Amino acid sequence: MxxxxxxxxxxxxxxxxxxxxxxxxxxxxxxxxxxxxxxxxxxxxxxxxxxxxxxxxxxxxxxxxxxxxxxxxxxxxxxxxxxxxxxxxxxxxxxxxxxxxxxxxxxxxxxxxxxxxxxxxxxxxxxxxxxxxxxxxxxxxxxxxxxxxxxxxxxxxxxxxxxxxxxxxxxxxxxxxSQTDWDSFEWTRKLIAKQDLRADPTNSQLSSKLVKIDTWLDAYLKWGRExxxxxxxxxxxxxxxx
Known part of the structure; x- marks a missing residue:
């Protein structure tokens, strides 16, 4: 980002x-x-x-x-x-x-x-x-x-x-x-986190980070975007x- x-x-x-x-x-x-x-x-x-x-x-x-x-x-x-x-x-x-x-x-x-x-x-x-x-x-x-x-x-x-x-x-x-810029901002964080985890798949901190991002994105889709x-x-x- x-x-x-x-x-x-x-x-x-x-x-x-x-x-x-x-x-x-x-x-x-x-x-x-x-x-x-x-x-x-x-x-x-x-x-x-x-x-x-x-x-x-x-x-x-x-x-x-x-x-x-x-x-x-x-x-x-x-x-x-x-x-x-x-x-x-x-x-x-x-x-x-x-x-x-x-x-x-x-x-x-x-x-x-x-x-x-x-x-x-x-x-x-x-x-x-x-x-x-x-x-x-x-x-x-x-x-x-x-x-x-x-x-x-x-x-x-x-x-x-x-x-x-x-x-x-x-x-x-x-x-x-714009809504496009908002969506790009939110979803790029997940894409970067997944890329980092693929490069270091045993990293527990990266795994936890991805879980937190998924939780945040769920709230974004449910409430934040609107x-x-x-x-x-x-x-x-x-x-x-x-």
């Missing part, structure tokens, strides 16, 4: 084209994973990027993907949590959080936490690119029990926009993942903000 979210290649290119970053823009992505989005962004713009993720294997892939393609002065990929990092306030032209709002604390207020941090980190007029789940419609209690979360863990599609706007942002573009969506939102920090 390219991303830990249902972001397809067409949506990726659309979002990148909308950024219109100036030369030497400073970009921070929290939960950057394998760095794919930042690689694509550096190919499109003369920007300097920092990617942060807690998974060392993904950070290694991000570094490998950037080496020999971009000037090393243009990128940093750091294995650390956002909470343990110390990023300068009002220093970034773009903050990206794509399927990583949990990095700011898993709670009913996690999206507020993300937006507040974005307001602190971004320059006036800076951009905030958010990828976030939303409810297409009210989910059944059985699905919430499976997730182990209250219904308030997510908003509806417009609710995500309204919440971030309340933190001092203006919305300038919004879209959502009730859960994923939105991509581009905000601008209001110029009258701090």
């Amino acid at each position: 390219e991303y830990n979210s249902p972001l397809g290649p067409e949506a990726e290119q659309k979002l990148i084209s909308l950024l219109n970053l100036e030369s030497n823009s400073q970009v921070l992505e929290v939960g950057c994973g394998n760095g794919k989005f930042l690689h694509s962004l550096m190919a499109a713009y003369d920007a300097s990027v920092i990617g942060v993720d807690v998974d060392q294997a993904l950070i290694d892939r991000a570094i490998d993907g950037a080496n020999n393609k971009f000037d090393k002065m243009r990128y940093q990929f750091l294995c650390r949590s956002f909470e343990s990092s110390d990023f300068a306030s009002h220093s970034y032209d773009l903050l990206i959080c794509n399927g990583a709002s949990h990095a700011f604390g898993v709670s009913e207020t996690q999206l507020i936490n993300v937006a507040e941090q974005a307001g602190t980190l971004l320059k006036k007029g800076g951009l905030f690119l958010l990828g976030e789940c939303y409810w297409k419609k009210v989910p059944p209690q059985a699905y919430l029990d499976f997730l182990g979360q209250p219904v308030t863990i997510y908003n509806d599609y417009k609710g995500n926009i309204d919440l971030v706007k309340e933190q001092g942002f203006s919305i300038i573009f919004a879209t959502s993942s 009730h859960l969506g994923f939105g991509f939102y581009l905000f601008e920090k209001n110029t009258d903000g701090v």
Whole structure:
């Protein structure tokens, strides 16, 4: 999988084209994973990027993907949590959080936490690119029990926009993942797990992982595909903000 979210290649290119970053823009992505989005962004713009993720294997892939393609002065990929990092306030032209709002604390207020941090980190007029789940419609209690979360863990599609706007942002573009991208995201995880298990058939951890994926996919087919969506939102920090 390219991303830990249902972001397809067409949506990726659309979002990148909308950024219109100036030369030497400073970009921070929290939960950057394998760095794919930042690689694509550096190919499109003369920007300097920092990617942060807690998974060392993904950070290694991000570094490998950037080496020999971009000037090393243009990128940093750091294995650390956002909470343990110390990023300068009002220093970034773009903050990206794509399927990583949990990095700011898993709670009913996690999206507020993300937006507040974005307001602190971004320059006036800076951009905030958010990828976030939303409810297409009210989910059944059985699905919430499976997730182990209250219904308030997510908003509806417009609710995500309204919440971030309340933190001092203006919305300038919004879209959502296609069903094809969602399906590809979910089923690719199983295909990769099966491939890994074929290469190492006695690995009990891989076997357990595949069982968990099958359980998740069953819930996706039963509830998730109908009730859960994923939105991509581009905000601008209001110029009258701090």
